[in-house]
Amino acid sequence: MADVYVLADLERGRPTDLTFELLTAGRALASDLHVPLKAVLLTNEAGLIAPSLGFADGVVAMSHSSLEHRNLEAWSRALLKILDEKPPKVLLIGISNGLLGLPSLVAGARGLPLISLCRSVTAHGEEIVGDPVLFGGKIEAEVHAKGGPVVVAVRPGSYSAEPARVQRTVPVENVEPPEALETRRVHFKRYADLEQTDVDITHCDVLISIGRGIQSQENIRIAEELSGLFRNAAVSSSRPLVDQGWLPRTRQVGRSGMTVKPRLYLALGISGAPEHIEGMKSSETIVAVNTDPKAPVFEYAHYGVVADILTFMPRLAEQLRKRKPVVA
Ligand SMILES: Cc1cc2nc3c(=O)[nH]c(=O)nc-3n(C[C@H](O)[C@H](O)[C@H](O)COP(=O)(O)OP(=O)(O)OC[C@H]3O[C@@H](n4cnc5c(N)ncnc54)[C@H](O)[C@@H]3O)c2cc1C
Structure with a gap:
């Protein structure tokens, strides 16, 4: 096979991190199928990158x-030539911003x-099984x-990147580029750097995440005090707080914000809309606090507290201050 x-x-x-996440996914799948795992490398200089x-088990390179930048026009044509010459059983593509349209382009051609938008991929005999999350989380197929x-x-954040960060010389099979790979319609201009003036919530161990239940901008201070009691923690939020200008866009969690996976996610006064x-939902431990016992967020929480967050937050802070040192 x-x-x-x-x-x-x-x-x-x-x-990117996503490459290593996918290699972790690919390794499990390859062992299920008893076949080798290969990385496909489309670049201007494969020799430099292949060892990373x-x-x-090997690299198929063009x-x-x-191919220097993730140009979909060039990458799709390159990938199709590789699929024609050396067809695999499965091709995993991570859904990064740069590669969003590539799986459909290649499969369609x-x-x-x-199988799109998967969080996991496995083999059942000869069949490949994926679990897409559709319509903003309303349907899990x-x-x-x-x-x-x-x-x-595969969605970013679905697998751990760590096991796959292995530097080693591996066999490289070179595939000749197709004729006229020069792009006609899409041209790379430049990378636009985001000004990183704020904390990166995707790298925090603990997120004190607040929603409309916080009630006023002044109350955000209480969440910040709580966050200060944990190591590598920050205040994040649902979208309405960002839309109101109470917190910067860099703190928004959800479909139109960041995907986060902290060790502890405290969802405070957040209802649990699918977009949030x-x-x-891939956070290691989710604790939800809400006055409404029927709030949908409780379906996803490992621990739930029915309480007013304006009472809960100072009480938790008080308890944490009694314990030293305070860690996540
Ligand atoms: C295309 C699209 C993209 C979107 N993207 C995102 C996104 O990326 N992120 C996101 O978050 N949303 C997103 N949304 C919005 C989303 O649908 C919800 O409107 C939003 O998540 C609701 O935020 P919330 O839970 O803070 O507010 P609400 O839904 O109003 O919930 C507030 C909750 O607080 C509780 N509460 C009130 N007072 C207290 C109190 N004192 N103590 C404890 N609990 C209290 C209430 O019971 C309620 O459950 C998107 C929507 C669309 C259409």
């Missing part, structure tokens, strides 16, 4: 100046089975695909 391929997601020529993908190559689009849940 053919290999499991993972397409390396590159930014400024370096593999040493968690894979080098061309048009060759009429291949596509299980999709079985036969034949192949099966294209699977989408961004935080």
Whole structure:
């Protein structure tokens, strides 16, 4: 049976966290199928990057100046040539901003089975099974695909990147670029750097996340005091607080904000709308506090407290101050 391929997601020529997350996913799938795991590298200089993908059993590489940046026009044509010449059993593509449209482009061009927006991918015998989350989290499906190559689009944050960060020399199979790979419609201009003036909530161990239950901008101070009692913690929020200008956009969790996975997510006065849940449900431990015992957020919480957050937050802070040192 053919290999499991993972397409390396590159930014400024370096593999992103998502690349390693997918290699972790790919390794489990490849062992289920008893086939090798290979990283697919589309770049202008494969030799430099290949060793950082040493968690894979090998690298299938195509080098061309048009592949230097994640240009969908060039990347889709390059990927199709690789699929034609060395068809795998499964191709995993991470849904990064740069590669969002690529799985559909590639699957559509060759009429291949596509499982989109997955959080996990497994093998059941010869079938590849993915679990797309659709319509903002309202529908969780299980999709079985036969034949192949099966294209699977995986959501960021679904797997841990850590096991796959292995630096090792691996065999590299070079595939010649297709003729005329130069792009005609899409041209890379430049990377626009986001000004990083605020804390990065995607890297916090603890998030004190507040919703409309906080009631006033002045009360945010109480959440900040609580956050100060944990190591590597920050205040994050649901969207309405950001829309009102109470907190910067960098603190918003959810579909149109950040996807977070802290060790502890305290959801305070947040109802649990699907758009919010989408961004935080992979957190290790979720504690929800809400005055409404029927709030949907309790369905996703590991621990729930029916209480007024304006009473709960100072009480928790008081308890934490009694314990030293305070850690997450
Ligand atoms: C396309 C689209 C994208 C969206 N993207 C996002 C997104 O990225 N992130 C996001 O968060 N939302 C997003 N939304 C909005 C989302 O649908 C909800 O409107 C929003 O998440 C609700 O925020 P909330 O839970 O803070 O407010 P509410 O839904 O108003 O809930 C407030 C909760 O606080 C509780 N409460 C009130 N007072 C107290 C108190 N004193 N103590 C304890 N509990 C109290 C209430 O019981 C209630 O459950 C999006 C919507 C759309 C249409």
